[in-house]
Amino acid sequence: MSMTLTLLGTGTPAPSARRAGSSYLVRFDGRTLLFDCGPGAYSRLLQTQALPGDISHLFLTHLHYDHCADYGVFELVRWDQAAGNGAELEVVGPGGTRQMTERLFGADGAFAADIAARTRHPASREIFERRGGRGVRRAPAPRVTEWEDGLVYEGDTWRVRAAPMVHCEPYLHSLAYRLETPFGTVVFGADTAPNSRLTGLARNADVLVHMCHFLNGPGVDPRMSASCSGHLDAAVTAREADVRKLVLVHLAPEMDAPGNQERVRMEAAAAFSGPIIVGEDLLTIAVADGKRPAISRRTAHQR
Numbered sequence: 001m002s003m004t005l006t007l008l009g010t011g012t013p014a015p016s017a018r019r020a021g022s023s024y025l026v027r028f029d030g031r032t033l034l035f036d037c038g039p040g041a042y043s044r045l046l047q048t049q050a051l052p053g054d055i056s057h058l059f060l061t062h063l064h065y066d067h068c069a070d071y072g073v074f075e076l077v078r079w080d081q082a083a084g085n086g087a088e089l090e091v092v093g094p095g096g097t098r099q100m101t102e103r104l105f106g107a108d109g110a111f112a113a114d115i116a117a118r119t120r121h122p123a124s125r126e127i128f129e130r131r132g133g134r135g136v137r138r139a140p141a142p143r144v145t146e147w148e149d150g151l152v153y154e155g156d157t158w159r160v161r162a163a164p165m166v167h168c169e170p171y172l173h174s175l176a177y178r179l180e181t182p183f184g185t186v187v188f189g190a191d192t193a194p195n196s197r198l199t200g201l202a203r204n205a206d207v208l209v210h211m212c213h214f215l216n217g218p219g220v221d222p223r224m225s226a227s228c229s230g231h232l233d234a235a236v237t238a239r240e241a242d243v244r245k246l247v248l249v250h251l252a253p254e255m256d257a258p259g260n261q262e263r264v265r266m267e268a269a270a271a272f273s274g275p276i277i278v279g280e281d282l283l284t285i286a287v288a289d290g291k292r293p294a295i296s297r298r299t300a301h302q303r
């Protein structure tokens, strides 16, 4: 049994046909988890032959739109197609996630008219029943867990730890996530400047997925380097955390200019000796092969 990571979106807020907004799909042992859901993620998900209903949990690193703008369409399709069957989506994110969810799907939310029509109109009722729906149709109601210090989110055979990053406080809060499964460990570094909490969270992970928003060098504005990571920041974090593999994402269009990916690979390799993958949308990466010992279960917060 193996564990795979599929990069759905490896871009930034810059419009790009090549790179959708941040989003990553993790699959292991019949489970499918989604980390971030930036613009274009829903379309990329369909390109993998997966469906929103395959996904049980969505983890949001932060509420910049390039990481969450497709949350609306993702959840609406998931809810609509399920027709009342199956579990509600579990959503984990920083403070503000519950408010965003309510403002999207709540009674006074952005999609209130759509949801009212789909739950009450006779034609929608016919579609609902054709999809297997029975009884009163309920509105979408994702179950939101907002991160708090010390939270360990427990799945059935897996768990997720998080740590607050250094990004755009106090306006929004960014979380890095560490997913531990019997098949491997992957860390999503989120959007952040390098910091010791990320290095600690990523310690000995099989894969670190980290932002490579710019090319480190003297020309970088300190306001940028104080809130985001460049290629050498990612490589040094990977080295200090002793991860096995580094996956670079959140790639600005300049990264795709001639010669820049080569520079990224060469300079990052001087700082980190493990495999370095410059991300592309729809690339699937083996996190680790084979089954590991089961993770110990010291439950701080069970769901």
Ligand SMILES: [Zn+2]
Binding pocket: 062, 064, 167, 191
């Ligand atoms: Zn951000």
